[in-house]
Amino acid sequence: MIDAHHHLWDPARREYPWMAGTALDPIRRPYTVDDLRAVTKAAGVHATVLVQTVSSPEETAEFLSIAEAEPVIAGVIGWEDLEAPQIADRLAGLTSPIVGIRHQVENEPDDEWLLRPAVLAGLRAVAAEGLVYDLLVRTSQLPAAATLAGRLPELRLVLDHAAKPPIAAGEWEPWASGVAALAAHENVVCKLSGLVTEADWTGWEVGHLRRYVDHVLDVFGPARLLFGSDWPVCELAASYELVLDAAISLTGSLSDAERLAVFEHNARAVYGLDAGGETSSRG
Template sequence: MIDAHHHLWDPSRRDYPWMAGDALDPIRRPYTVEDLRAVTKAAGVHATILVQTVSSAEETEEFLELAAAEPVVAGVVGWVDLTAPDVADRLAALDGPLAGIRHQVETEPDDDWLLRPAVLAGLGAVAAAGLTFDLLVRAPQLPAAASLAARLPELRLVLDHAAKPPIAAREWEPWASGVAALAAHENVVCKLSGLVTEADWSGWEVGHLRRYVDHVLDVFGPGRLLFGSDWPVCELAASYEVVVDAAIALTGSLSDAERLAVFEHNARAAYRLDASGDTPSRG
């Protein structure tokens, strides 16, 4: 099993703007690689993808150094300033198992931020470097994401958290249509991740997630869906093992081969990991 989405952080060393508010107090503490080893071992996870948490080149360099020394971390989805004129050089200078790049687009006030000329140029450099781009977007930004997929078909896009469906509110549109339009582009895959924290943290059940998971399974298919825990954010609503168990239950209708794709092979393909799931390759 490969966990294609998790984080590490230390609020005593770095500010995390998204962590503001009393509701996030339960996870406002350091989460270390030792913590990661413990939860992944208990859940039977072989390898992971460590994903950026802030717009910080320093954090990305730290994560790459950690991943190079830590067997369980197969690769890093880091951050780079996509609008920088020398973005290609900045990507080339990142040393270590870099698997992709992410920007927290969901926090941008412009829903069309992805389509700005400077951003498109930066994403072209990401594609040229053989890296993925993780899409952290919500429903209002899905049309721009679909347009991006069409404009840069050579760029591998990974939709994080299924675009954060409105599970707690039991809403459907425009999320469902936006996800379906994005899924029409073959260069996009989707993470089965982050759903428990889009539901009611204290009262969610697997059944509350099913309609949304069935939709992404329908529009992406099991060949373009990959599992991610979104740990430790998930701890606001569920433990690591409960998240794994929920994902297994929600994919219970799949064949063994399809499940193997969702929980292992699709992550290898998306992030170009080698056969052991340990080393991403660029180019």
């Protein structure tokens, strides 16, 4: 199996603005490669994709260095300033195993941030470099994401956490329609990740997630879904193994081949990972 979405961090070394508030105290500690190796080995996961946590090129450089030394990390989703005039040169200077770029768009007050001319120019550079762009958006930003997908069909987009459906509130629209509109673009795939922390952290059950997972299965299909743990954020609501168990249960209606695609083959194809999990090439 390949875990297409996890993080590492150390609050003693770097500030994480999204960790503000006492609710995140349970995960406000260092999470290291040793921790990652322990949880993935126990779960039978043989390769992972490490994803940025802050808007910092320094973090990207650190993650690439960590991944180069750690066999389980097959790819890195880093951060670069998409609006920088020299973005193409910056992207070209990133070393293996870089596989994609992400910005925490969900924190941007402008719902159409993705459509700013400078951002679009940066995203064209991402596509030209053969990299993937991970979309971290809120429901209100889904229309802009769908417009982006239509304008840049050459850019492979990965929707993180299924756009964070309002599971705890039990709400459906406009999330469901927004995700369906985005899924209509063939250059978009979706991560089956981050859902337990959109549910009630202390009272969630697999059944609470099922309606939302069935929807993304319906609009994307198993050929455009990939599993991600969102560890260690998931520990606010569930352990690594519980997240994996929930994902396996929620995909129980799939054939063996479809489930293999969701839990391994799609991540290889989307991020350019070879059979061993390592990065093969960009694009």
